[in-house]
Amino acid sequence: MTPQQRLAALLDLVSERGTVTVADVERALGVSGATVRRDLTTLAEQGLVTRTHGGATARGSGYELPLQYKAARQASAKVAIADAVACLVRPGDAVGLNGGTTTTEVARRLGRDDALRPADGAPGVTVVTNALNIAYELSVREHVKIVVTGGVPRRQSYELVGPMVTASLQDVALDLAVLGVDGLSGRFGATTVHEGEAQASRDLAAVARRVVVAADATKIGRGTFARILPLSAVDVLVTDRPVDDETAHALEAAEVETVVAPAP
Template identity: 55%
Template sequence: MSRDARWKALLELLVEQGRLDVEEAAKALGVSAATIRRDFDQLAEQQMLVRTRGGAVVHGVSYELPLRYKTARRATEKQRIARAVAELITPGEAVGLTGGTTTTEVARALATRPELAQGSPALTVVTNALNIANELAVRPQFKIVVTGGVARPQSYELIGPLADGVLSQITMDVAVLGVVAFDVVHGAAAQDEAEAAINRLLCERAARVVVAADSSKLGKRAFADICAAGQVDTLVTDTGIDPETTARFEDAGVTVVAV
């Protein structure tokens, strides 16, 4: 197992359990205790966990994995969701994409849609996510508009008043949100308040709003509000959503697409 794969597995376990000891982690990953101690020390140096005697705990009360360590989580579901979201986009539209693993998959799905391979541009993509802009900028069928702002390393998103300035001057046909949590009562939310503020402005500037979220994020709350459930037109999720949750969203006026 490579170091990156081992770190990803360790952080996944830590998020799930909140605390890990060295021997437990070594057994789970099939490596030596000495290797786990080194991994814990190096991850602690990057402030991705807090070292304790004999183990480690999550860093802070509200823990958020950096984007590069989230990519393997529910990857199959995210790819199905992304393809379904891409089908909701009409050639010629202006599309806003927030940062996140699911919206990154949406960008990739848009890039491979045959109907969008022609024309210049076939789509205008507005994003505050540096990784999404980087992937799409080389494709001539897309006009890429990147907001200004300060880069947030956990999500590769640009945040702050510079991003506000760009978004306040444009309108979009659809905004696609990647969220940490989406609940009928509490709405869509993110972990970071500055990130949520940019996502909120994207919603306000779009004619319709699509939330792309796997079922593990539904019925949950997070620190920073993005928008109310009533402001969302469509939720695209996986088939893990239960009928009761589907009914609650539909009663709130949200069209639910489960794939």
């Protein structure tokens, strides 16, 4: 287990139980007491838990993990999803990507895709994004043209949000908008935890010919705070496992194509 994976697992444990002791974490994660104390101090310094004598407590319910901790979750599933999404992209396409760990994997996959490298040196794919980390990673890829929206960055996700996102997309047309989400369900559609990020994702979808939601199985059947789109506005769902019957019926009724990514 990497340090990032261990910290993410520790955050999950605190969130699930509300309060943990050092001994609880030792048993659950199989690490030493010294490591647990050091990790709890690290998380407390970042404002993610409250340190107590002999342990820690959660700082309220439904907190949002910073992007670096989310990256450790469902890592292999996100790689498989990214591979499947890349199959939907053709040379010359303009692709919108919102922020998140799954769309970051999509960006990396597009950046490595030799099929998108034209012989004449022209851009093989144009990526329009409101995610600063995605723009940074793809800036070294010669076959990728990067367009970054305006907006104000959120530290948790590195996403630009606010009315400048909307304004900067008014004269843009995308072939695909690939959206990472925090939840997808028949009742609530595609959702996320932050209303500003929801609006930015809607803005990308509004100028796209097709909307693709990329979501691992842990997101399916969930509804989170801010709605991005109803299912009827989604064209394709790419996930890593077959969905439950209730969600499958909702997707079928909304005419959403479901692609289950092969296991890596």
